[in-house]
Amino acid sequence: MTIPDEYREHIHFGKIYISLRRSCRMIRKEKLRQTISRVSMKKAIVLLSGGLDSTTALYVAKSQGFDELYALTFRYGQKHDKEIQSAVAVARKAGVKEHKIVELLLNQWKGCSLTDPEMTIHDGDVARDTIPDTYVPARNMVFLSVAASYADALGVTDIFIGVSEVDYSGYVDCREEFIRSMEQTINLGTVLGAEQKRKITLHAPFLHMTKAEEIKLGTSLGVDFGMTWSCYRGTEKPCGTCDSCLLRAKAFREAGIKDPLTDESE
Secondary structure, eight states: OOOOOOHHHHHHHHHHHHHHHHHHHHHHHHHHHOOOOOHHHHEEEEESSSSSSHHHHHHHHHHTTEEEEEEEEEEOOSSSOHHHHHHHHHHHHHHEEEEEEEEOOOSSSSSTTTOTTTOOOOOOOOOOOOOOOOOOOTHHHHHHHHHHHHHHTTTEEEEEEEOOOSSOOOOGGSSSSHHHHHHHHHHHIIIIISSSOOOEEEEEEEEEEOOHHHHHHHHHHHHHGGOOOSSSSSSOOOSOSSSHHHHHHHHHHHHHHOOTTOOOOO
């Protein structure tokens, strides 16, 4: 059948119109898919110092399905930046969405050997039953307050922190009663919690775990402990004698796993 010339142009434009409608539908579907994907992604903030605990906490968050992670690291006046360098490397390898390094300068007051230039970091004693002078006054309270502000700004309701009240140096802000109290306070003092009634949860997965158990867990999750830094001193290699080094060495021994940061045979 021969189509008259006067109709051919209309048929041509009709095909273009149909094609455009199909393209628009495909674009709308893709935009809808992207929107649904963004909404369905589980978001969390992780306090990431670059040490063993916080790095493992980051991988725990990933293992629990949190696929949009925001890492928060603090430069609070510590005497070296070895841990911060580790945090940057860990965050990059873990593929976090965003990594913020916040300046706090808690070294403006004295009394902590980690921040006070006039104090010496002494060798550790894991059998000690008193709080050592490496305790940074209310550090975790300050860190969690900043994390709560970040969460309120982002609309994120999950915050991870790698504290433990089992193997620790006696720090008061590593205890469960503090974490639960801080969680309640955060929900009373944020728009998310107080107005929108979207509870902010503080996740402290190692509260009742030994460091040895934590290392086993981290190993199973693929944590590269060779990228982490625990030593209080900023020497080229871990000193092996400060509180943090002693606790780390003890934990790896009890876990039956070689520490890739210090084991010369690795």
